[in-house]
Amino acid sequence: RLARFLRVQGVGAESVVGLCLPRGVETLVGILAxxxxxxxxxxxxPGQPAERIAFQLRDSRAVLTLTTEEILDGLPAGRHRLVAVDDALVVMQLGAASAAAPVVEVRPGQVAYVIYTSGSTGRPKGVAVTHEGLANYVSSVP
Incomplete structure (x- = not known):
């Protein structure tokens, strides 16, 4: 349902979605969606400075960020779209959505996630990891 919600919001291939969620089930559901x-x-x-988060969102060209009501106020304000997955309207939209996964083709060369370096040289650098690279990593773990 969350994947379908994201598609309706304009998320698709080559899109980046920020995930600023509590560690645990919420994050896993967000990644899969x-x-x-x-x-x-x-x-x-969410423990990082707002300036760093704002930089990552701009630099990655994230379409939107999934978060919670509790975390929302600590995130940088601006033109970037923040969606609290526990907001009453979003919960209603998710409840009304089809439980069937959207039909989407994911290619090995597509980006799976973007991670930023610590920024020890002054400015964080984003590294894009593809689905192929992720699959290679997972298959090489004993």
């Missing part, structure tokens, strides 16, 4: 929508996710730590 982003992948099922055909996009890549950008993990965001």
């Amino acid at each position: 982003v992948w099922k929508a055909g996009a890549a996710y950008l993990p965001l730590d």
Whole structure:
């Protein structure tokens, strides 16, 4: 349902979706929904300074960010779209959505996620990891 919601919001292949969610089930559901929508996710730590988060969102060209009402107020304000998955209207939209996964083709060369370096040289650098690279990593783990 969350993947379908993301598709309706304009998320698709080559899109990046920020995930600023509590660690746990919410994050796992967010990752899977982003992948099922055909996009890549950008993990965001709500404990990081707002300037760093704002930079990552701009630099990655994230379409929107999934978060919660509790975290929302601590995120940088601006033109970027923030969606609280526990907002009453969003919960209603998700409940009304079809449970069937959207039909999306994900190719090995598509970006699976974007991760940023610590920024020790002054400015964080984004690294895009493809589905192929992720599959190679997972298959090489003993």
